Amino acid sequence: MKLILAATIVLSAMRAVALDGQVQIHDPSTLIRCDGKYYTYGTGGSCLVSDDGWTWRRGVAPARRGMAPDIIQLGDRYCLYVAANLGAQPKAAINLIWNRTLDPNSPDYKWEESGVVASSDGIEDCNAIDPGLCLDPVTGKLWMVYGSYFGFIRLVQLDAKTGLREPGSEPVNVAINCEASDLIYHDGWYYLLATHGSCCRGSDSGYNIRVGRARSVLGPYLDHTGVDMIQGGGKLFLGSGGRFIGPGHFGLLDLGDGVQKFSCHFEADLDRGGASVLDIRPLLWKDGWPVAGENLREGTYEIESVRTGTALELAVEGMPVGGRRARRNFGGGPGGPGGGAGGQRPNPFTGQGGTIPPQDVSQVSTNWPAGNVPVRLANYLCQSQQKWTFSAVTNAGGYPGSPYFRITIEGTDRTLAADEEGELVALSSFTGGPEQLWRVDQLTDATWRVMPKAALKTAEPLALSAIGSSSVTLARFDPNSDEQRWIFKTP
Amino acid sequence: MKPFPLLVCMCLFVSHAQAAESASPYPATSLARPDSPETTPDAAGFIRRWIILEPIGCNGLTDSAVQAAVKTEYFPNQFSVIPRDGDSVTVGGTNLVWHAVDTKGYNVNLYHFAHSLGKPSSFVLFWAVTVVNCPEEIRGVRLAIGSNAASVWWVNGQEVVGIYGDRQTVIDDGVSRRLTLRKGQNIVRCAVINGGGATDFCARFLDAEEKPLKRFTVSVGQAAK
Numbered sequence: 001m002k003l004i005l006a007a008t009i010v011l012s013a014m015r016a017v018a019l020d021g022q023v024q025i026h027d028p029s030t031l032i033r034c035d036g037k038y039y040t041y042g043t044g045g046s047c048l049v050s051d052d053g054w055t056w057r058r059g060v061a062p063a064r065r066g067m068a069p070d071i072i073q074l075g076d077r078y079c080l081y082v083a084a085n086l087g088a089q090p091k092a093a094i095n096l097i098w099n100r101t102l103d104p105n106s107p108d109y110k111w112e113e114s115g116v117v118a119s120s121d122g123i124e125d126c127n128a129i130d131p132g133l134c135l136d137p138v139t140g141k142l143w144m145v146y147g148s149y150f151g152f153i154r155l156v157q158l159d160a161k162t163g164l165r166e167p168g169s170e171p172v173n174v175a176i177n178c179e180a181s182d183l184i185y186h187d188g189w190y191y192l193l194a195t196h197g198s199c200c201r202g203s204d205s206g207y208n209i210r211v212g213r214a215r216s217v218l219g220p221y222l223d224h225t226g227v228d229m230i231q232g233g234g235k236l237f238l239g240s241g242g243r244f245i246g247p248g249h250f251g252l253l254d255l256g257d258g259v260q261k262f263s264c265h266f267e268a269d270l271d272r273g274g275a276s277v278l279d280i281r282p283l284l285w286k287d288g289w290p291v292a293g294e295n296l297r298e299g300t301y302e303i304e305s306v307r308t309g310t311a312l313e314l315a316v317e318g319m320p321v322g323g324r325r326a327r328r329n330f331g332g333g334p335g336g337p338g339g340g341a342g343g344q345r346p347n348p349f350t351g352q353g354g355t356i357p358p359q360d361v362s363q364v365s366t367n368w369p370a371g372n373v374p375v376r377l378a379n380y381l382c383q384s385q386q387k388w389t390f391s392a393v394t395n396a397g398g399y400p401g402s403p404y405f406r407i408t409i410e411g412t413d414r415t416l417a418a419d420e421e422g423e424l425v426a427l428s429s430f431t432g433g434p435e436q437l438w439r440v441d442q443l444t445d446a447t448w449r450v451m452p453k454a455a456l457k458t459a460e461p462l463a464l465s466a467i468g469s470s471s472v473t474l475a476r477f478d479p480n481s482d483e484q485r486w487i488f489k490t491p
Numbered sequence: 492m493k494p495f496p497l498l499v500c501m502c503l504f505v506s507h508a509q510a511a512e513s514a515s516p517y518p519a520t521s522l523a524r525p526d527s528p529e530t531t532p533d534a535a536g537f538i539r540r541w542i543i544l545e546p547i548g549c550n551g552l553t554d555s556a557v558q559a560a561v562k563t564e565y566f567p568n569q570f571s572v573i574p575r576d577g578d579s580v581t582v583g584g585t586n587l588v589w590h591a592v593d594t595k596g597y598n599v600n601l602y603h604f605a606h607s608l609g610k611p612s613s614f615v616l617f618w619a620v621t622v623v624n625c626p627e628e629i630r631g632v633r634l635a636i637g638s639n640a641a642s643v644w645w646v647n648g649q650e651v652v653g654i655y656g657d658r659q660t661v662i663d664d665g666v667s668r669r670l671t672l673r674k675g676q677n678i679v680r681c682a683v684i685n686g687g688g689a690t691d692f693c694a695r696f697l698d699a700e701e702k703p704l705k706r707f708t709v710s711v712g713q714a715a716k
Contacts, residue, residue, distance in 0.1 A: 468666035
């Protein structure tokens with residue numbers, strides 16, 4: 001019973017943080033950025049807008065409403081592909097509408113109709129809804145996958161300038177018995193992500209996102225066991241978990257510098273009454289396969305540098321856990337190996353008996369200097385000055401998927417901050433300034449990037465960076481370096 | 492470079508023959524006496540010329556012990572003097588001599604230094620000084636150091652970096668905040684405190700791109716004539 005209680009406490013301490021604001025949507029499109037804002041469009045003309053990717057609000061419905069749209073920017077146009085069934089399923093068509101801006105307050109805001117780019121006649125083995133767009137970074141060709149149960153997921157080529165169907169492009173069947181497909185390219189492979197299971201049943205929805213890959217965009221898309229997606233294959237990318245049930249409708253959000261995220265909806269957020277909600281999570285890559293990461297959970301961590309293997313700490317004199325003990329004398333002196341019989345020094349290898357409790361920061365911090373204290377890297381020894389608590393800061397904004405965090409030494413108000421010289425310091429208390437707010441993004445290799453919302457005297461985005469083995473600074477993020485990559489470990 | 496040491500330092504610049512006559516009785520040293528007025532950092536930017544004071548007895552490697560040790564006044568003008576080769580100071584009634592050295596490697600082996608002088612190398616503090624001559628002001632540089640064991644470093648009188656505890660020398664172990672090297676002389680000073688066993692240190696400057704800085708020369712105070 002005690003064990004269960006302890007586990008519950010740990011889980012609640014590592015609290016996941018969900019998107020903020022009005023996030024109810026079903027079948028969201030890929031997120032797209034226009035004039036600094038993020039937009040997504042869903043079934044029934046729904047639209048969500050965000051200034052930062054964290055706090056969302058309702059937007060204006062596009063001129064054409066339909067099912068599970070997808071959007072892509074082609075030149076100076078935002079092309080929205082909207083599907084609708086024509087009578088009963090599976091007779092359907094996907095229409096293209098476009099706009100030069102997604103901001104309804106802009107004088108340029110005007111949706112233009114471009115017509116049908118794909119359809120199904122109600123008899124063939126396809127239901128032409130749920131479009132997913134992919135601009136091939138290798139060939140420059142524009143591809144669209146579409147379909148929803150009733151047979152095959154199909155691939156067609158579109159004109160990369162007009163967004164319309166490429167003349168002569170016949171549909172290619174690439175998967176079956178799924179929907180909400182999307183296509184992405186990564187490191188020599190095309191990945192087809194599609195949603196299996198059932199939607200629209202709240203917390204009883206079996207939606208889950210699966211993936212196959214192919215060297216050719218035309219397929220075959222095989223999963224990790226070699227099963228073709230056209231025969232029902234698919235490696236699980238993301239299923240239900242935590243308080244979220246039924247993920248579907250993958251969309252890639254590439255933030256540059258090697259930072260990738262993905263959007264999806266969950267059929268039921270148990271903390272929002274089971275509503276269907278938007279979510280944004282890190283996209284990781286492992287052994288050639290996409291892996292769904294998780295946004296940082298609130299909690300206490302060791303922050304370990306990938307570059308050095310040492311841990312971030314307050315630059316104060318550490319006290320060994322359990323107190324200082326004399327080093328054993330190996331030199332043959334009294335008490336040491338080969339030493340005389342007169343050794344009275346306790347043998348440090350025998351322990352002190354019983355459990356040594358974690359350090360009480362209120363006790364070990366009594367000798368810490370008041371005011372601002374430098375930070376540095378050191379070997380991790382489970383000491384109080386090495387344990388950092390990440391807490392979401394309300395009403396301070398955020399970035400795609402997460403709010404800003406404050407980072408403090410566990411059990412204290414000593415706050416990690418950027419200083420006026422673009423270096424790092426621990427302040428005596430948190431006052432909410434942008435130099436004390438931290439953006440924490442999981443990178444594609446599952447390590448983390450830590451960036452202040454703002455560093456004084458510079459507008460340049462900077463990241464927590466190991467310099468040397470024992471020092472830290474702020475530096476521009478280099479995706480090819482380990483200096484700005486960090487591992488969070490639970491202490 | 493010439494083998495180190497000359498037990499009686501009368502002049503900074505000596506001939507090979509003179510040096511050979513005063514060869515150390517100990518195994519080959521990595522140190523030699525400078526044979527030129529100034530030198531340059533090596534290809535990786537390491538500063539190889541230093542003037543080092545014979546060791547002072549010292550114990551304790553924790554942050555507080557090291558800080559207390561280095562803030563103790565052992566001799567006059569401890570944080571400002573640019574010693575000359577052969578200068579001496581009296582610490583606790585003992586006469587200690589400054590020795591100019593060039594190291595053959597990236598690091599300065601203080602065990603070799605002490606051993607060749609017949610001095611202890613464990614539980615001691617070494618003071619070392621060098622002069623970095625810059626042709627122009629250089630901003631945004633960092634002093635990057637490593638030491639066995641703890642060490643504290645000053646540039647132009649300002650403490651810029653310290654590393655503590657019983658540790659081995661690792662290149663760029665401790666790195667200072669960004670600082671400015673002024674045109675002309677810049678004084679780099681360190682105190683290295685050893686526990687037991689081997690002891691050495693290394694130092695270089697990194698530029699704003701964190702690449703080794705090499706646009707300077709290095710000298711130490713010349714011996715009195």
